[in-house]
Amino acid sequence: MIKKISMLMTCILCILIFSGCSKNQEIITKTALKMDTVFQLKAYGPKANEAIEESLSRLDEIEQMASVTIDSSDISKINQASGKEYVQVHPEIVKMLETAVKYSKLSNGVFDITVGPLVNLWGIGTDNERIPTDEEIKSKLPLVGYNDISINEENNSIKLLKEGMAIDLGGIAKGFAADEVLKIYKKYDIKGGIISLGGSSIYTVGQKPDGTPWNVGVKHPRKDSDQDYVGIINLSEQALSTSGDYERYFIKDGKRYHHILNPSTGYPTDNGVISVTIVVDSSIPDSNMLADILTKTVFIAGVDNGLKFIDSLQGVSCMAITSDYNIYKSSNWNIKLDKLDPDFKFAN
Incomplete structure (x- = not known):
């Protein structure tokens, strides 16, 4: 019997907010459905509401550019023109694709956004999910390859060199969106808040009104409740x-x-591997987009190769959980995991 958990109902991470603040430090919270995901923005300060409203508008713009389910989006146009012609796109799409190609090269193809034909074949998370035949999968593999993305920076145009290729930005778009929201928070001088895009991309701004760090719970990968955690991380x-x-x-x-x-x-x-958590320092440019990319990279690469890759990067740390409930940390992981669930133990 097939069991399915909707991405709209289950967040990868759950944020634990404990307030009790003065009126001047009231936390404004707004939730919206964007990119087929529940997004939640929190902020406090004199211009918190303005920052959140502008952020929601910006998220709409990004969805219209990057969604594979919107026919008029830049990504849909690129996919529709695969093997035929270049498509002029927004500069933001070029930035995402250039970043994706960069980390595809660094990871020797472990991360690859041209998996679109495979994603469509499996249909996981849709009403059409199924197990394809070996022959069907083999027929799509030649269409997967980041080297067949051609980027013309002079006029912001993109071409997929093989007909039938398709880009899927599921491993990068929410991270990019979180970085864009962060820019807006800084514009309005937001001193504290949380950007949670689907629960899988989170950025903590400053501290809570009482001066304590924001608490983020890492979801238990084998329990359905959003209140079941591997442990709690303090982030700022x-x-x-x-x-x-x-x-x-x-x-x-x-x-x-x-x-x-x-x-x-x-x-x-x-x-x-059943779960990977990446933390990126704010000093690293495009920190949310990088974190988004690297979770998929480590997940696919596995514990040994994945953590070795993370150790080669500056300002990045990683925690990977395996099916035997062992937790493996990169060498520079120095984040305390509070209230560790007894199901889990640290392997290194």
Whole structure:
């Protein structure tokens, strides 16, 4: 029997907010459905409401550019013109694609946004989810390859070199959006707040009104309740992203098929990793977008290769959880995990 958890109902991370602040420090909270995901913005300060309203408008703009389900979006136009012609796009799309290609090269193709044909084939998280045949998967693999993305910076145009190729920005767009919201928060001088885009991309601004850090709970990957955590992390001015095999999946004949596909095999990644959390320092440019990319990269690469890759980067740390409930940390992970669930133990 197939079991499905909707991405609209289950967040990868749950934010624990404890207020009790003065009227001048009231936390403004707004929730909206964007990019098929529940987004939540929190802020306090004299211009908190203005910052959140402008942020929501900006999120609408990004969705109209980057969504694969909107026919008029830049990404849809690129995919529709694959193998045929260049498509002029917004500069923001060029930035996302250039960043994606950069980390595809650094990871030797472990991260690859041209998995669109495979994503469409599996349909995980949609009404059309199914297990494709080996032949169907093999027929799509030649269409996956970041080297076949051609970027013309002079006129902001993109071409996919093979007909049938398709870009999927599921591993980067929410991180980019979080960075854009952060720019707006800084514009309005927001001293404290949280940017939570689907729960999987989170940035904490400053501290809570009482001067304590924001508390972020890392979702238990095998319990359905959003109140079940691996542990609690205190964050301030850091980007955090988590990816897991529990976000979008279905179960068939006792096997879990999830949405994080391996671009080299065409199948859901199956290496023992069930959850990856990345934390990126605010000093790193595009910290949210980078965190978004790296969660998928480590998940697909596996514990050994993934953590080795993270250790080669500045300002980035990682925590990976395996199916035996062991927690592995990158060498520079120095973040305390409070209230550790007894199900889990640190392996290194």
